[in-house]
Amino acid sequence: MPMSTTTESKAPTAGTAPGGLSLPALLALVIGSMIGGGIFSLPQNIASAAAAGPVIIGWTITGIGMISLAFVYQFLANRKPELDNGIYAYARAGFGSYIGFNSAWGYWLSALIGNVGYLVLLFSTIGKFVPAFEGGNTPIAILCASVLLWLTHLLVIKGVQTAAFVNTVTTIAKIVPLIVFIVICAVGFKYDLFSFDFWGENSDLGSVLAQTKNMMLVTVWVFIGIEGASIYSQRARKRSDVGKATIIGFLAVLAMLVAVNLLSMGIMQRAELAGLGDASMGDVLAAVVGPWGSVFISVGVIISLLGALLAWILLCGETMQVPGSDGTMPAFFGKLNKHHAPANALWVTNGLCQAILILTFFSEDVYLAMATLAAALILLPYLLSAGYALEVTVTGDTYTGAHRKGRVRDLILSIIAVVYGIWLLVAAGLGSLLLSALIYLPGVIVYIWAKREQHAKKLFTWWELLVVAVFAIGAVIAIVRLANGSLSLLG
Numbered sequence: 001m002p003m004s005t006t007t008e009s010k011a012p013t014a015g016t017a018p019g020g021l022s023l024p025a026l027l028a029l030v031i032g033s034m035i036g037g038g039i040f041s042l043p044q045n046i047a048s049a050a051a052a053g054p055v056i057i058g059w060t061i062t063g064i065g066m067i068s069l070a071f072v073y074q075f076l077a078n079r080k081p082e083l084d085n086g087i088y089a090y091a092r093a094g095f096g097s098y099i100g101f102n103s104a105w106g107y108w109l110s111a112l113i114g115n116v117g118y119l120v121l122l123f124s125t126i127g128k129f130v131p132a133f134e135g136g137n138t139p140i141a142i143l144c145a146s147v148l149l150w151l152t153h154l155l156v157i158k159g160v161q162t163a164a165f166v167n168t169v170t171t172i173a174k175i176v177p178l179i180v181f182i183v184i185c186a187v188g189f190k191y192d193l194f195s196f197d198f199w200g201e202n203s204d205l206g207s208v209l210a211q212t213k214n215m216m217l218v219t220v221w222v223f224i225g226i227e228g229a230s231i232y233s234q235r236a237r238k239r240s241d242v243g244k245a246t247i248i249g250f251l252a253v254l255a256m257l258v259a260v261n262l263l264s265m266g267i268m269q270r271a272e273l274a275g276l277g278d279a280s281m282g283d284v285l286a287a288v289v290g291p292w293g294s295v296f297i298s299v300g301v302i303i304s305l306l307g308a309l310l311a312w313i314l315l316c317g318e319t320m321q322v323p324g325s326d327g328t329m330p331a332f333f334g335k336l337n338k339h340h341a342p343a344n345a346l347w348v349t350n351g352l353c354q355a356i357l358i359l360t361f362f363s364e365d366v367y368l369a370m371a372t373l374a375a376a377l378i379l380l381p382y383l384l385s386a387g388y389a390l391e392v393t394v395t396g397d398t399y400t401g402a403h404r405k406g407r408v409r410d411l412i413l414s415i416i417a418v419v420y421g422i423w424l425l426v427a428a429g430l431g432s433l434l435l436s437a438l439i440y441l442p443g444v445i446v447y448i449w450a451k452r453e454q455h456a457k458k459l460f461t462w463w464e465l466l467v468v469a470v471f472a473i474g475a476v477i478a479i480v481r482l483a484n485g486s487l488s489l490l491g
Contacts, residue, residue: 020237021164023245026229028168029311030249033225035174036114036308037121037279038218038371039257040301043264044280045218045368047273050211051200052265058212059258062219065420066226068413069382070250072389073230074243075410079398081239085322086230087381092328094388098447098464101328103381105443106436108319110377111312112349114224116356117370118312119145122305124367125279125298136278136367137360145357148309153350156313159339163314170307175256177300181285182259188288189266196269203270216427221375222257226250227385228311231318278367313346320345330450369488376432377439383421390414431487437474444468 021029038045046055073086083089087107092100123145124136133141156163197203205211229236229245236242264273264284276283279301285293321342324334337343360366392398393411425433451459460468481487 020235021232022237023241025164025168026236026241026245027249028171029228029232030245031253032167032171032307033228033311033315034253035304037118037305038222039260040279040281042261043273043284044276046215046261047270049214051197051270052194053199054208054211058215063254066223068416070226070246071413072386072417073227073246076389077230077233077242084234086233087227088323090388091384094391097328098460101447102440103384104319104323106377106440107381108316109439110374111316112353113370114374115309115312115353117367118305118309119357120360121278121367125301128298142357142361146354149350149353152310152313153346157341157343157346159341163310167307167311170303174300174304174307177297178256181281184288185263185267189263193269194266213427216424220424221371224378228315231315316349317342317346327454328450331453376428376436379424379428386414386417386421390418434474434478437471438478441471441475
C-alpha cells in the first residue's frame with residue numbers, strides 16, 4: 001500500500017530510537033494503563049459475579065490466557081520489529097488492510113469509552129467527600145470532568161515524552177496504596193469468611209461454569225493495557241525493551257490483582273462485597289482499620305485514575321496515528337504536530353469522549369457499563385494479535401537459521417492465546433457482541449474514506465465484504481433490541 005505523504009514527521013520503525021522511551025517509561029505505560037479504576041472496584045465487581053471457588057478457577061484461566069497473550073506480544077515485538085503499533089500492525093500483517101483497520105478502530109473506541117469510565121469513577125470517588133459529585137455523572141461532575149479531560153489533552157499534545165514522564169510519576173504513586181492494602185488485608189484475612197459458600201451453591205449466581213464466565217469480562221477490563229508497550233514500539237529507545245516491559249508489567253499487575261481480589265473475600269462475606277459501591281477497595285480496607293482506610297484508598301483511586309487517563313489518552317492518539325500514516329486510516333489522523341504528538345487523532349478522540357461524557361448524565365451504573373463495553377470492544381483486537389502469532393509460528397516465518405529456536409514454545413503460546421480469545425468472545429455474551437458489531441460497523445465509512453485517498457481500485461475483498469455483512473447483521477439486531485428495551489447501550 002502506498003505510504004501517506006501527509007505526516008510532518010515519523011518515528012523510526014526498527015532497531016533503536018535515540019532519545020526514545022526507555023524501559024522504565026515503557027514499563028510505566030504498561031502498568032499505568034493496566035492499573036486504572038478497575039483494580040479499586042475489583043472486590044465488588046468480582047463478588048457480584050462469582051464465589052471464591054469459581055473466582056480461583058477464573059483467575060487461573062485468565063492468568064494462563066493473558067500470560068500467553070503477553071508472551072505473544074513479546075515474541076512478535078522481537079521477531080517483527082518493523083511492525084509499528086502491534087495491536088494494529090499484527091492484525092493488518094496477518095489478515096489484510098480492512099481487518100487491520102478494525103483492530104485499530106475497535107481498540108481506539110474501547111480506549112476512549114474506557115476513558116469516559118475513568119472520568120465517571122474519578123468524580124464518583126470524589127463524591128464520597130463532595131456530595132455534588134456523587135455518582136460521577138451529576139451536572140457539576142460532568143463539567144469538572146470535561147475540564148480535566150481537556151487539561152490532559154493539552155498536556156499530551158505538548159509531546160509524548162513529557163506526558164510519559166508524568167505517567168511514570170503517577171504510576172509509582174498509585175502502586176503505594178495497593179501494596180498497603182495487600183499487606184494489611186493479608187494480616188486481617190479470615191479463612192472462614194473466604195471458605196464460606198465456597199462454590200456459590202447457596203447463592204443465586206448460577207453454576208460454577210456460569211460464575212466463571214460471568215467474571216471473565218471483568219478480568220479482561222482490568223488487564224486492558226497489557227499491549228501498551230507494543231503500541232509505542234516505534235517510539236521505544238530499544239525494540240527489545242518492548243517485550244520486556246510487557247512481561248514484567250503483566251506479572252506485577254497479575255500478582256496485585258489476584259491478591260486484592262482473594263484477600264478481600266477473607267475480609268468481608270461475598271454478599272457484603274457485592275453490595276458495595278464503586279472503588280470498593282476502600283470499604284474493604286475500612287472494615288479492617290476503620291474509616292481512614294476508605295479515605296486512603298480514595299486518594300489512591302484519584303491518583304490512579306489521573307495517571308490512567310493520561311496513559312490511555314496517549315494510547316488513543318498513537319493507535320490512530322500509525323494507521324493514519326500508512327494509509328489504512330485517513331491521512332488526517334496520521335499527522336504529527338511540532339511536538340511530534342498525534343494532535344489530530346487526539347482532538348477527535350477527546351471530542352468523542354466529551355460527547356459520551358455528556359450522555360452519561362442520562363444513564364445509571366455508568367462506570368460498570370463503560371467498563372463492560374470497553375472490554376467487549378477490545379476482544380477482537382486481542383484475538384487478531386493471537387491469530388497473527390499463530391500464523392507466524394505455523395508458517396515458520398522468521399524461524400530460520402540462527403533464529404529457529406523457540407518455535408514450538410511460541411506455537412503453544414499462540415494456540416493458548418487464540419483459544420483464550422475465543423473463550424472470551426463466548427463469555428462476553430450475545431448482548432455485548434451485538435453492541436460491538438453496532439459500534440464497529442460505522443468504521444466502514446472511515447475505511448472507505450482512507451481507501452479513496454489512496455485511489456484504491458478495489459475497496460474490499462470478497463471475504464472482507466463477508467465481515468462487513470456480519471457487522472451489519474449484528475448491528476441491525478442490536479438496533480432492534482435497543483428499540484424494544486431488551487438491550488442497553490449505557491447501562
